[in-house]
Amino acid sequence: MPGGRVTAVLCGGSVTVRNAAGLLEVPYVDGLFADSAAWDADGFRMLPETARRAAAAAQSRGVA
Numbered sequence: 001m002p003g004g005r006v007t008a009v010l011c012g013g014s015v016t017v018r019n020a021a022g023l024l025e026v027p028y029v030d031g032l033f034a035d036s037a038a039w040d041a042d043g044f045r046m047l048p049e050t051a052r053r054a055a056a057a058a059q060s061r062g063v064a
Contacts, residue, residue, distance in 0.1 A: 017046045024054040
């Protein structure tokens, strides 16, 4: 689409608290769909903090 923005979505249900930061380091990944990670309240609560830390790390490396 000329002049438009392309959004790619990958939904595999494999986002976990343990791999969220690594997935957010993949180029052009702007977010995550937290499927089974949200089943556990503690896991759901930890995902935004994990994302904040990954964003801060990327910014400090000059990536974001």
